[in-house]
Amino acid sequence: MNRLLTLGLVVAACGGGQxxxxxxxxxxxxxxxxxxxxVQQKIGGAxxxxxxxxxxxVAGNSDKVVGIPLAGGxxxxxxxxxxxxxxxAGSVVVGEGGGELFALDAASGxxxxxxxxGAQAMRxxxxxxxxxxxxxxxxxxxxxxxxxxEGSVVRQIETKQxxxxxxxxxxxxxxxxxxxxxxxxxxxSGDEAARILVRGKVSRALAVGGGIFFGEQELxxxxxxxxxxxxxxxxHIALPQRELPxxxxxxxxxxxxxxxxxxxxxxxxxxxxxxxxxxxxxxSQRFYGTYFRLAMAFDTSTTKLAWVYSNKVDLVGxxxxxxxxxxxxxxxxxxxxxxxTGGVERELSLGGPIKSxxxxxxxxxxxxxxxxxxxxxxxxxxxxxxxxxxVSGQRLLLRELATLEDESVTKTLVDLASNPxxxxxxxxxxxxxxxxxxxxxxxxxxxxxxxxxxxxDVLLSPPVGxxxxxxxxxxxxxxxxxxxxxxxxxxxxDDDCKQAAAALVDIGxxxxxxxxKQFMTLYHASADSEATAAAVVSSGQALLNYGGPDGRKLVDxxxxxxxxxxxxKSRLSAVEQQLDAQKSQAKPPPSKK
Amino acid sequence: MNTKTKAFFLAGAMSLATLASxxxxxxxxxxxQVKLAPTVGADLKSGDTGKIRQALDxxxxxxxxxxxxxxxxxxxxxxxxxxxxLAEAALDTLGDLEAEPASAMIAQYTIHRxxxxxxxATKALVKAKGAxATKALVxxxxxxxxxxxxxxxxxxxxxxxxxxxxxxFLALDHRVNEASGSIGxxxxxxxxxxxxxxxxxxxxxxVAAGIEQAMFRPDVGDDTKIKLxxxxxxxxxxxxxxxxxxxxxxxxxTASARVKQALDQAVQATGGGx
Numbered sequence: 108m109n110r111l112l113t114l115g116l117v118v119a120a121c122g123g124g125q126x127x128x129x130x131x132x133x134x135x136x137x138x139x140x141x142x143x144x145x146v147q148q149k150i151g152g153a154x155x156x157x158x159x160x161x162x163x164x165v166a167g168n169s170d171k172v173v174g175i176p177l178a179g180g181x182x183x184x185x186x187x188x189x190x191x192x193x194x195x196a197g198s199v200v201v202g203e204g205g206g207e208l209f210a211l212d213a214a215s216g217x218x219x220x221x222x223x224x225g226a227q228a229m230r231x232x233x234x235x236x237x238x239x240x241x242x243x244x245x246x247x248x249x250x251x252x253x254x255x256x257e258g259s260v261v262r263q264i265e266t267k268q269x270x271x272x273x274x275x276x277x278x279x280x281x282x283x284x285x286x287x288x289x290x291x292x293x294x295x296s297g298d299e300a301a302r303i304l305v306r307g308k309v310s311r312a313l314a315v316g317g318g319i320f321f322g323e324q325e326l327x328x329x330x331x332x333x334x335x336x337x338x339x340x341x342x343h344i345a346l347p348q349r350e351l352p353x354x355x356x357x358x359x360x361x362x363x364x365x366x367x368x369x370x371x372x373x374x375x376x377x378x379x380x381x382x383x384x385x386x387x388x389x390x391s392q393r394f395y396g397t398y399f400r401l402a403m404a405f406d407t408s409t410t411k412l413a414w415v416y417s418n419k420v421d422l423v424g425x426x427x428x429x430x431x432x433x434x435x436x437x438x439x440x441x442x443x444x445x446x447x448t449g450g451v452e453r454e455l456s457l458g459g460p461i462k463s464x465x466x467x468x469x470x471x472x473x474x475x476x477x478x479x480x481x482x483x484x485x486x487x488x489x490x491x492x493x494x495x496x497x498v499s500g501q502r503l504l505l506r507e508l509a510t511l512e513d514e515s516v517t518k519t520l521v522d523l524a525s526n527p528x529x530x531x532x533x534x535x536x537x538x539x540x541x542x543x544x545x546x547x548x549x550x551x552x553x554x555x556x557x558x559x560x561x562x563x564d565v566l567l568s569p570p571v572g573x574x575x576x577x578x579x580x581x582x583x584x585x586x587x588x589x590x591x592x593x594x595x596x597x598x599x600x601d602d603d604c605k606q607a608a609a610a611l612v613d614i615g616x617x618x619x620x621x622x623x624k625q626f627m628t629l630y631h632a633s634a635d636s637e638a639t640a641a642a643v644v645s646s647g648q649a650l651l652n653y654g655g656p657d658g659r660k661l662v663d664x665x666x667x668x669x670x671x672x673x674x675x676k677s678r679l680s681a682v683e684q685q686l687d688a689q690k691s692q693a694k695p696p697p698s699k700k
Numbered sequence: 701m702n703t704k705t706k707a708f709f710l711a712g713a714m715s716l717a718t719l720a721s722x723x724x725x726x727x728x729x730x731x732x733q734v735k736l737a738p739t740v741g742a743d744l745k746s747g748d749t750g751k752i753r754q755a756l757d758x759x760x761x762x763x764x765x766x767x768x769x770x771x772x773x774x775x776x777x778x779x780x781x782x783x784x785x786l787a788e789a790a791l792d793t794l795g796d797l798e799a800e801p802a803s804a805m806i807a808q809y810t811i812h813r814x815x816x817x818x819x820x821a822t823k824a825l826v827k828a829k830g831a832x833a834t835k836a837l838v839x840x841x842x843x844x845x846x847x848x849x850x851x852x853x854x855x856x857x858x859x860x861x862x863x864x865x866x867x868x869f870l871a872l873d874h875r876v877n878e879a880s881g882s883i884g885x886x887x888x889x890x891x892x893x894x895x896x897x898x899x900x901x902x903x904x905x906x907v908a909a910g911i912e913q914a915m916f917r918p919d920v921g922d923d924t925k926i927k928l929x930x931x932x933x934x935x936x937x938x939x940x941x942x943x944x945x946x947x948x949x950x951x952x953x954t955a956s957a958r959v960k961q962a963l964d965q966a967v968q969a970t971g972g973g974x
Binding site (some may be wrong): 559561562563595596597598601604624627628629630631632633635639668670671677 | 747749779780782783784787808809811812813814817818839842843844849867870871874896948
């Protein structure tokens with residue numbers, strides 16, 4: 108402490124440190140971890156202090172920073188121009204606007220210091236509880252400033268390199284750059300004490316759970332294996348491969364400044380919290396994805412959907428905490444969810460609408476969540492949102508829903524496929540999933556009882572075709588009269604009609620015979636489409652199966668009728684012949700006397 | 701006369717008849733009877749699309765008086781099932797023959813998958829009337845196609861299907877505007893007043909079409925008519941005034957003096973001094 112303070116005073120007196128010529132040199136030769144091992148020895152067992160548990164938003168006309176402690180407490184507000192999204196570094200919130208950097212105490216919002224930086228834009232910051240190191244984009248490349256709690260500059264480094272977001276530990280700044288290096292700067296001397304060559308894209312250093320990690324889309328841990336980083340031997344973890352809407356990323360490139368207003372990329376993000384224990388993993392075996400109003404949690408080992416949280420408005424930021432997942436929405440609501448179940452632990456407010464949000468949950472203790480509904484209901488709720496922006500996310504959820512055996516899933520699929528307000532893509536997906544269901548017959552039969560009815564606002568026919576396929580596979584014979592009724596519903600699509608007729612071949616009975624006859628009569632000469640023609644043939648086949656002599660007579664008459672469509676005629680003949688052949692084979696051979 | 705010539709003549713004759721009917725509001729006299737070829741009956745049963753089509757055209761031209769005897773074979777034709785084109789022609793013919801015994805068969809075609817066939821069947825059913833017509837036309841009010849719904853709504857008034865009034869109100873509230881006129885043709889006192897409550901909720905000209913029908917019906921009481929006029933008078937708009945003036949102009953001299961007086965007052969009250 109004393110050493111740092113002394114250095115700080117000296118440096119401040121000299122105008123804030125100087126750039127050392129060897130810093131960020133590109134002719135560096137891999138030292139096989141020798142220098143970083145030396146730094147580790149100097150740091151000893153020091154851990155990054157636990158960061159503040161807080162959500163911070165940009166509010167007003169980007170002229171206000173608001174914050175709320177996640178464990179509960181008073182929301183705070185700090186009026187200042189905001190040109191760059193504030194960042195939370197340990198227990199400090201660092202922001203920039205109007206050419207001025209400012210640091211606030213994350214828990215209270217109290218101003219710690221300000222510093223004029225002109226047109227340079229902040230990329231990010233790190234903090235070890237004593238010194239805050241801020242990376243800024245400058246016209247020449249980058250500027251790195253280390254500022255102590257009193258606001259004194261203890262180190263200032265300019266470089267042509269594009270620096271990423273730094274972390275600080277034990278008087279050393281860990282500065283990623285050039286997407287592959289992490290230079291470890293001794294803040295007391297300004298020297299590059301060590302360098303790590305990382306075999307993966309690295310633009311951010313971050314303190315999590317007392318540890319330091321580097322990376323962007325995958326994370327490398329600063330531990331005793333970091334010396335082997337250049338040989339790909341560092342402890343590292345990546346998010347499991349998983350289809351997610353909007354192809355979200357874990358973190359934005361550290362060399363880019365983030366604007367004060369959240370965009371689509373902030374609303375479609377991934378979150379995960381690496382562990383400091385071995386073997387490295389993601390906390391609670393969870394990784395998370397947001398998609399506008401949805402937040403989804405996945406199991407890291409199976410990548411299966413664990414839970415879904417549906418919000419009323421877009422989610423603009425969040426953080427994965429220990430056994431928790433924190434989200435903030437554009438109305439300023441902050442919600443703390445249980446990582447395991449998605450149950451709501453607590454809801455907080457930033458006091459009003461926000462432009463963007465940054466959160467950190469580093470030591471937040473999990474509390475008892477409200478028990479969430481079953482996953483099928485969570486997904487169903489997420490699918491009821493009619494915003495067309497949500498369709499990609501909803502399609503993914505629908506596929507997840509279809510994998511669940513719960514009978515209520517069938518009803519949800521029926522409802523989605525029957526609702527004219529459902530997005531067309533979701534209707535198509537629901538129909539596909541419905542055809543493959545093998546339970547939920549009750550919901551299917553209830554749906555079949557409905558027909559298009561303009562006056563009673565039933566403006567979309569039920570998904571007759573997929574239901575027919577499913578019920579036929581389930582041998583649900585009680586569906587026969589309902590399916591037959593759909594043969595005579597002109598509002599059903601040709602394909603639905605075809606599937607209904609095909610199902611009646613297998614699960615039809617005497618109740619369907621009059622309708623099958625009427626259908627054949629009406630369409631044997633007038634089928635407008637291949638699907639309707641196929642339905643006529645299936646109707647004939649059904650009549651041959653269980654229509655008795657009268658059914659056979661009608662089929663024969665249809666085949667003989669010159670007005671019968673050729674395709675119908677030939678296929679009906681083939682069906683009849685095949686049936687006759689089967690019957691003759693089934694007859695026992697005449698006994699020899 | 702070949703098929704093309706017949707079709708042209710048929711279309712022309714029908715257009716003129718429709719025009720004349722619309723202008724005068726009077727049913728046209730029966731057209732001169734066309735002598736049917738002796739093969740017409742056989743042609744209908746021939747299975748030959750061309751011959752059937754020709755026979756249907758001839759029967760249609762012959763009208764109710766000349767072609768009435770062929771209703772049964774045309775129904776048989778539809779019962780067997782035909783191409784969409786022939787189905788349309790057969791339905792048109794049955795309609796022109798006002799073939800009431802065919803209504804059950806025509807009704808079956810009001811649920812046909814082919815839209816043109818469905819439209820033809822609905823139109824034919826309005827002309828044929830018959831026992832099956834009301835049920836089928838009420839069902840057609842819920843059809844996907846706006847034209848089918850419109851024809852059904854209009855037709856229910858024409859066939860005097862009083863039992864369909866609640867369905868017609870439902871249709872009117874679903875913007876099937878043709879329902880208004882039919883409601884006006886069929887409404888009992890309470891229904892007529894209910895129609896007037898739609899003023900301000902649906903376009904005036906739509907409601908007015910129904911109210912006009914009710915105003916000139918002798919079986920609708922003076923009190924009801926005066927109430928209807930009162931609703932329009934309350935509206936006080938230019939289009940209300942125009943409607944009242946036109947109704948006043950058409951009001952029969954022998955009709956109710958009370959209603960006439962109410963009309964005069966309503967015209968004056970909505971005239972805005974002009």
